[in-house]
Amino acid sequence: MKLSILIPVYNEHGTLAELLKRIKKVDIGGIKKEIILIDDGSTDGTTDIIKRLKGDYIKCFHKKNSGKGAALKTGIQAATGDFIIFQDADLEYDPFDYPKLLEPILNKKANVVFGSRFGQHDSTKMKANQWHPMHFVGNKGLTIFFNLLYGTQLSDVEPCYKLFRAQILKNMPVQSNGFEYDIELMCKIVKKGHKIVQLPIRYNPRSFEEGKKINWKDGIIAFKTMIKNRF
DSSP: OEEEEEEEESSOTTTHHHHHHHHHHOOOTTOEEEEEEEEESOOSSHHHHHHHOOSSEEEEEESSOOOHHHHHHHHHHHOOSSEEEEOOSSSSSOGGGHHHHHHHHHTTSOSEEEEETTSSOHHHHHHGGGSOHHHHHHHHHHHHHHHHHHTOOOSOSOOSOEEEEHHHHHTOOOOOOSTTHHHHHHHHHHHTTOOEEEEEOOOOOOOTTTTOOOOHHHHHHHHHHHHHHHO
16 A cells, blocks of 8 residues: 655745655555655745655656645646645644554545644644634634534644545545635535544644745635535
């Protein structure tokens, strides 16, 4: 079996090398790791870093910045694994959560597993006071709205960590190319009737000064995307 790890990258020259080290250290048993790097038109030297990487990486390059969703679509097309997980390159999420997220799928209890930054993981609770207030309130609002609109009981509607059986993603057309890709995908996963298992994960939020890219405008787009895909 193989896990395809999709890493959309845009201007992350300071964190990418450390992320790859962490991924390589993670023990996921006999499952092979397929690391897919999608450079989304970086302008800070990240592209050159990826090109110089040695090892068994799949490397994809966008000539211009097209959005996180566009990068994930490119990665999904390139993936050959039995399972696919999304991984941000900014070190907010810890690859050592992979084994936990894989467990429900390997045990055939779910075909879709999401992480939750609002779970009971000790490191997440310790970092809660580091959330930017806008992100914390915005995410809570989006999650409540999504649950009301779609009849779900999710604790976190926008985690990076989403793990799927590969064929679910490859057969799920998504139109969005920006950050709202995640929301549209979640809407369609729920409407298709796939059971979602959500597990607490580690989370180390970074600030705008450290390179955080998502902002309040993306939140507005997310609300609109939920409504558009509900009816």
